[in-house]
Amino acid sequence: MTYQNETPHDPVQPTVRDRHAVMHGEIRQRICLLEYPPGMRLSEAALAEEFGTSRTPIRRVLARLEDEGLVQSHHGVGTIVTDSDIAELAQVYRLRIELTELVGRLDPEPPNEKFMLRFDSLVQRSAKVIATGTPHDFTRFDMEVFQVLLELTSNIPLRQTMERLYFQTKRIWLKTAIEAQLDLDEEVRIFHQELEAIQLALRSGDLNAAAHIQRAHISMSFQRLQQQNI
Amino acid sequence: MTYQNETPHDPVQPTVRDRHAVMHGEIRQRICLLEYPPGMRLSEAALAEEFGTSRTPIRRVLARLEDEGLVQSHHGVGTIVTDSDIAELAQVYRLRIELTELVGRLDPEPPNEKFMLRFDSLVQRSAKVIATGTPHDFTRFDMEVFQVLLELTSNIPLRQTMERLYFQTKRIWLKTAIEAQLDLDEEVRIFHQELEAIQLALRSGDLNAAAHIQRAHISMSFQRLQQQNI
DNA sequence: TCTTGATATGTTGTACACAATACAGAATTT
DNA sequence: AAATTCTGTATTGTGTACAACATATCAAGA
Numbered sequence: 380m381t382y383q384n385e386t387p388h389d390p391v392q393p394t395v396r397d398r399h400a401v402m403h404g405e406i407r408q409r410i411c412l413l414e415y416p417p418g419m420r421l422s423e424a425a426l427a428e429e430f431g432t433s434r435t436p437i438r439r440v441l442a443r444l445e446d447e448g449l450v451q452s453h454h455g456v457g458t459i460v461t462d463s464d465i466a467e468l469a470q471v472y473r474l475r476i477e478l479t480e481l482v483g484r485l486d487p488e489p490p491n492e493k494f495m496l497r498f499d500s501l502v503q504r505s506a507k508v509i510a511t512g513t514p515h516d517f518t519r520f521d522m523e524v525f526q527v528l529l530e531l532t533s534n535i536p537l538r539q540t541m542e543r544l545y546f547q548t549k550r551i552w553l554k555t556a557i558e559a560q561l562d563l564d565e566e567v568r569i570f571h572q573e574l575e576a577i578q579l580a581l582r583s584g585d586l587n588a589a590a591h592i593q594r595a596h597i598s599m600s601f602q603r604l605q606q607q608n609i
Numbered sequence: 610m611t612y613q614n615e616t617p618h619d620p621v622q623p624t625v626r627d628r629h630a631v632m633h634g635e636i637r638q639r640i641c642l643l644e645y646p647p648g649m650r651l652s653e654a655a656l657a658e659e660f661g662t663s664r665t666p667i668r669r670v671l672a673r674l675e676d677e678g679l680v681q682s683h684h685g686v687g688t689i690v691t692d693s694d695i696a697e698l699a700q701v702y703r704l705r706i707e708l709t710e711l712v713g714r715l716d717p718e719p720p721n722e723k724f725m726l727r728f729d730s731l732v733q734r735s736a737k738v739i740a741t742g743t744p745h746d747f748t749r750f751d752m753e754v755f756q757v758l759l760e761l762t763s764n765i766p767l768r769q770t771m772e773r774l775y776f777q778t779k780r781i782w783l784k785t786a787i788e789a790q791l792d793l794d795e796e797v798r799i800f801h802q803e804l805e806a807i808q809l810a811l812r813s814g815d816l817n818a819a820a821h822i823q824r825a826h827i828s829m830s831f832q833r834l835q836q837q838n839i
Numbered sequence: 840t841c842t843t844g845a846t847a848t849g850t851t852g853t854a855c856a857c858a859a860t861a862c863a864g865a866a867t868t869t
Numbered sequence: 870a871a872a873t874t875c876t877g878t879a880t881t882g883t884g885t886a887c888a889a890c891a892t893a894t895c896a897a898g899a
Binding site for chain 2: 889
């Protein structure tokens with residue numbers, strides 16, 4: 380996952396790794412945003428045409444998504460976006476909760492000034508999402524915040540694991556929340572409060588506190604979902 | 610990763626998933642046992658011939674191994690078994706240590722009688738490994754014990770994550786241990802003691818204690834490696 | 840009407856030919 | 870002699886044809 384020969388002044392043409400990363404990220408985002416909802420059948424041929432390539436590189440991407448648990452290919456049938464019941468979801472959530480705490484404890488990366496500025500702008504933007512956001516916008520924003528907060532640890536395998544688990548749960552959360560008619564506006568408001576609390580912790584330089592706040596909110600968020608779902 | 614249509618009395622011929630799993634497991638084991646040491650170049654054509662298939666399914670396997678961080682493909686060069694410096698290894702170890710504790714805490718699966726019998730036989734076998742074992746045998750045995758102890762949690766994502774991390778570290782540990790002329794006999798003896806301690810904890814029904822013992826030994830094992838390596 | 844079988848169609852899986860790339864070593868030039 | 874260019878060779882990446890497979894549709898028969 381490391382890139383060499385990166386010469387910013389002379390933009391090299393995208394290598395095979397770049398193309399793969401772009402397609403993987405794009406399709407993963409579509410799955411996460413429910414543009415490709417659980418149960419939907421993806422067509423290798425259609426994706427190949429859209430991305431201007433043949434089936435082979437697309438199959439490479441879908442294979443990775445299958446290893447990540449987001450799709451499942453069946454010979455003669457198609458490649459189907461996976462679904463999860465509440466039990467599976469609960470397992471991933473329990474693990475995410477524990478790992479989130481580790482971000483503040485394992486190889487913590489104290490935020491520099493640039494990071495704080497970036498985070499401040501995120502907190503401000505969360506107010507806008509409250510005002511005008513759709514579920515789609517909310518999820519996109521949530522993804523962005525997640526990626527930024529992940530920078531608080533320099534432990535690479537921890538980052539990779541958390542990213543993996545995040546994408547396994549977020550889309551199912553969104554789908555279930557919509558089905559259960561969870562009050563998304565309320566969720567956004569709580570998210571805004573969470574960001575403010577994390578901001579405070581980060582300004583105090585207390586990474587552990589920031590991680591624990593995040594941990595608590597992940598836990599509560601899942602609890603709300605379960606209660607509503609009864 | 611779930612299989613249906615499994616009819617034990619009528620052995621269905623291996624499906625595409627089975628073939629993939631077999632090849633992946635086999636190559637992964639060879640990498641872990643240093644049969645394919647870091648830096649070695651794997652040939653898609655040769656592997657294809659050995660497994661009696663074409664390059665395409667082999668490439669599917671190597672792609673997964675690349676996502677798991679065990680190999681890295683370079684266009685025009687080859688597929689190289691990856692290496693790790695002590696810093697990378699330390700990151701994975703720190704994460705493994707934390708996750709090991711979770712096995713006893715997250716969705717613990719109390720061992721039944723059958724499990725205990727299986728574990729008892731492992732403890733007995735560890736004595737034999739002390740007597741006649743080669744580094745190769747030791748590692749194979751270690752892998753087996755690891756897989757068995759992983760059954761103590763029913764949390765699937767936790768299992769998958771731990772397995773992934775295990776295979777990232779074990780081979781590097783073995784290689785470094787050999788290079789640093791670590792006393793492998795002593796390591797085996799300590800491992801035997803660890804198994805006896807875990808056995809005691811499991812008989813008391815204390816999964817948490819068993820996990821903490823394992824955690825402690827992973828930590829100490831890495832410490833011994835670092836001290837020797839100076 | 841229901842069941843059963845055949846068939847047509849669409850999908851993923853596999854094999855293979857070829858393109859793109861990297862690198863070593865010879866050939867050439869300075 | 871040193872540097873440089875050229876060229877041969879081996880490897881992974883891509884495109885494509887076809888095989889393997891699952892399923893819906895339809896027809897025939899009980």
